[in-house]
Amino acid sequence: MDLDNPEQQPQSQVQVKFVTRDPEISVPTAPILVPSNLKRLGLSQVVNHLLNSEKPIPFDFLIDGAYLRTTLDSYIAENGLSSESVITLEYVRAAVPPKFLTSFQHDDWVSSVAASTSTQNRDSVILSGSYDGIARVWNLSGEVLCEGAGHQSAIKSVKWIDGDHFVTSSMDRSLRIWRYTSSSAVDASLKPVAEYIGHRSTVESLAVNAAAKHILSAGADGKVGLWSSVPKESPDAPVVDLPARTKKRKLAQTGPKVVQYGALGMLQSHTEPVSGVAFAPQDSTVAYSVSWDHTIRTWDLTTLALVDTKTTQHPLVSLCSLKTLNILACGSSARHIVLHDPRTSAAGVSAATLRGHSNAVVGLSANPANEWQLASAGHDGTVRVWDVRASSSGNLFTINRESDGVASNEKVFDVEWSSVGIVSGGEDKRVQINATPRE
Amino acid sequence: NIDPESLLPKLPSPQDLRPFPTTTATIYKGHQGRVRTLNVDPTGVWLATGGDDGTVRVWEILTGREVWKVKLSEDETVNCVKWRPTKESAILAAAVGDDLYFLVPPIFDPETEIESKRLLDHGFGTAANVQQDPTKKTPPGKWSKPMDKLVEQGVPVMVTVKMTIKHIAWHRRGDYVATTSPEGQNRAVAIHMLSKHTSQSPFRKSKGIIQRAEFHPFRPILFVATQRYVRSYDLAKQELIRTLQPGARWISSFDVHSGGDNIIVGSYDKRLLWHDLELSTKPYRTLRYHEKAIRAVKYHQGGLPLFVSASDDGTIQVFHGKVFADMMENPLIVPLKILKGHKVTQALGVLDVDWHPRECWLFSAGADGTARLWN
Numbered sequence A: 001m002d003l004d005n006p007e008q009q010p011q012s013q014v015q016v017k018f019v020t021r022d023p024e025i026s027v028p029t030a031p032i033l034v035p036s037n038l039k040r041l042g043l044s045q046v047v048n049h050l051l052n053s054e055k056p057i058p059f060d061f062l063i064d065g066a067y068l069r070t071t072l073d074s075y076i077a078e079n080g081l082s083s084e085s086v087i088t089l090e091y092v093r094a095a096v097p098p099k100f101l102t103s104f105q106h107d108d109w110v111s112s113v114a115a116s117t118s119t120q121n122r123d124s125v126i127l128s129g130s131y132d133g134i135a136r137v138w139n140l141s142g143e144v145l146c147e148g149a150g151h152q153s154a155i156k157s158v159k160w161i162d163g164d165h166f167v168t169s170s171m172d173r174s175l176r177i178w179r180y181t182s183s184s185a186v187d188a189s190l191k192p193v194a195e196y197i198g199h200r201s202t203v204e205s206l207a208v209n210a211a212a213k214h215i216l217s218a219g220a221d222g223k224v225g226l227w228s229s230v231p232k233e234s235p236d237a238p239v240v241d242l243p244a245r246t247k248k249r250k251l252a253q254t255g256p257k258v259v260q261y262g263a264l265g266m267l268q269s270h271t272e273p274v275s276g277v278a279f280a281p282q283d284s285t286v287a288y289s290v291s292w293d294h295t296i297r298t299w300d301l302t303t304l305a306l307v308d309t310k311t312t313q314h315p316l317v318s319l320c321s322l323k324t325l326n327i328l329a330c331g332s333s334a335r336h337i338v339l340h341d342p343r344t345s346a347a348g349v350s351a352a353t354l355r356g357h358s359n360a361v362v363g364l365s366a367n368p369a370n371e372w373q374l375a376s377a378g379h380d381g382t383v384r385v386w387d388v389r390a391s392s393s394g395n396l397f398t399i400n401r402e403s404d405g406v407a408s409n410e411k412v413f414d415v416e417w418s419s420v421g422i423v424s425g426g427e428d429k430r431v432q433i434n435a436t437p438r439e
Numbered sequence B: 001n002i003d004p005e006s007l008l009p010k011l012p013s014p015q016d017l018r019p020f021p022t023t024t025a026t027i028y029k030g031h032q033g034r035v036r037t038l039n040v041d042p043t044g045v046w047l048a049t050g051g052d053d054g055t056v057r058v059w060e061i062l063t064g065r066e067v068w069k070v071k072l073s074e075d076e077t078v079n080c081v082k083w084r085p086t087k088e089s090a091i092l093a094a095a096v097g098d099d100l101y102f103l104v105p106p107i108f109d110p111e112t113e114i115e116s117k118r119l120l121d122h123g124f125g126t127a128a129n130v131q132q133d134p135t136k137k138t139p140p141g142k143w144s145k146p147m148d149k150l151v152e153q154g155v156p157v158m159v160t161v162k163m164t165i166k167h168i169a170w171h172r173r174g175d176y177v178a179t180t181s182p183e184g185q186n187r188a189v190a191i192h193m194l195s196k197h198t199s200q201s202p203f204r205k206s207k208g209i210i211q212r213a214e215f216h217p218f219r220p221i222l223f224v225a226t227q228r229y230v231r232s233y234d235l236a237k238q239e240l241i242r243t244l245q246p247g248a249r250w251i252s253s254f255d256v257h258s259g260g261d262n263i264i265v266g267s268y269d270k271r272l273l274w275h276d277l278e279l280s281t282k283p284y285r286t287l288r289y290h291e292k293a294i295r296a297v298k299y300h301q302g303g304l305p306l307f308v309s310a311s312d313d314g315t316i317q318v319f320h321g322k323v324f325a326d327m328m329e330n331p332l333i334v335p336l337k338i339l340k341g342h343k344v345t346q347a348l349g350v351l352d353v354d355w356h357p358r359e360c361w362l363f364s365a366g367a368d369g370t371a372r373l374w375n
């Protein structure tokens, strides 16, 4: 193999073993000799050579969970390895940096975002929830297709149930189910279908399992709510005495009146606000929740029983599940992301820790096209992209706010990674979309 | 041939004493002028602040979003805000000028709001039944309904005291509130009873200018600080228990450890004193690290061995302070971190501090018009 610099002889060599977790791009794992002055580019050429690829694929290389950013020589020297030993190089498709696409201006802070991807008869749309209490559906040109008013306080979370329905949750302690009807690319309407009550404080976050017709809610009252996504299949709302409303609060009750329903179950065990909820990817009867009380809890939704509690070092403020890996990513107020194996048999609490944010990590979303990647939203004003295989290398990319072209450091409250791109919302009152081209 | 250094007890390194707050996480912006006071509600979800603009504001803790505000005075400062320390209610006491207001911010669930208003309104019935005894002096507080505009906004009850109230302390069960009005001489301390809308002065004689009063965390004891001394009184027997002599010239603030046997005292003459009540009436430790007056001192009351002092030098100093169950072992005090961020404004720095009831989250109120969360 004549690589990099054939003139320079003799070049010292080192034995390496190329491994990958992606079967589409695997090569024989027998150790081979390569020049020890190779860096990422040279190694990428070697693998492409082994793959016989017509169009070379750019690769990145990992040793012990960290990206190789130097020559093999330097790595061996810095880590005190023997040049006689075989180095295992895990190669991954090099990620492409996200590009700023567009942003949508709101009147108030954007607390939550959710994308509904295109179908045969509908274009992709973005749903946003704002501190002004209004849910909005946007087309990708930045036009508001419809607005949903009704919550009496800030919206904290929005999630699509299917292409025709979504759910919102609010500081007013309720959830609302909405029906979305679109007749054309610029014409759509929104109708509140039901109001769900049962929480006694802000409903911070939501998770939806459309197939199981279930919604999970994370309450600042320390409870996890389990709700039917079909109002008619929900129990009656609990009867609550209402305090004598003042004039000002009557005015706040805008929008049409909707029927109230109650929860299928309120799961109580956390001792502080619940901040994130998720369904187990392979089993819709299992749910996970995280809380300021430092714990990750596992619930059996059939019996509404607590199954497992794992305690971490810090308050947890966000959660997402990496589906095929069966890993939970938990964002903390202490600026990092804990990767956690939720199987009760798992020995340790934390599989790895992702560090890089300089403030609380309040939103997490997995890349739907790459099981190893996730995006995180931080109060440090950034969205960061991570590869869990490179947990010790920090984040792959940092996405800043692009308000009027000026980078700001206002808090980001939520992120969702969809086929539309990385969608985020924050204190800058904007939904921002960054395109993530396929590798 | 012994190295004298080796005989000194080795202090643990701050790295081994984590967690403790190190950086600003959230800045609460909105007050016009100084933020004088702040307090986290017992559920740990809401932060209340009060300031020179006469407003009380409530904030969402992590995001820094203002969720409610009420203007209690056009020209007077909100000197102190304190949540009622029980979770079945959501009542915030606020001192503005010589008035003590009880607020029910309309951000809580209906049951909590109704229960809070019931607790506050209950005394109107009982107070009306009490015949004024003409031989007795007028009580130090007059309970009434504020003007309609305030009632509508969520302020059902107020108590008017004759002198400017600088400090509020709730008894842990939430029926008694002690207010301190330093200019009030023998009526500087007033104890108000929520359930009956009554107020009384526990002291007949003045023993100096009183700075503030705090209840013992679980015994019927009241601690009262004058400029020079901190005295503890048995509330049941109505007698003096002990007089602490911190050695400071002008005490600004003090706080009682959750165990009840240790007290920290801060002074305008830059001193921070730790008193172990089991050891002596003199300080166990004197810490002189601030460059300007200390305005506030606070223990973490939720189980973390931490305390802080806040100063006009614009900094907050964070200490490890561990109290041992073994009476033979003295408290362990280790300086951990100096928090810088508040801007000194017209010679005033950090005016108040409070800890989250459970987490390692510290809140500070600044003369620079902001409040901050540190973690």
Ligand SMILES: [Mg+2]
Pocket (backbone or CB within 6 Å): B276, B278, B324, B326, B327, B328, B329, B330, B331
């Ligand atoms: Mg002791």
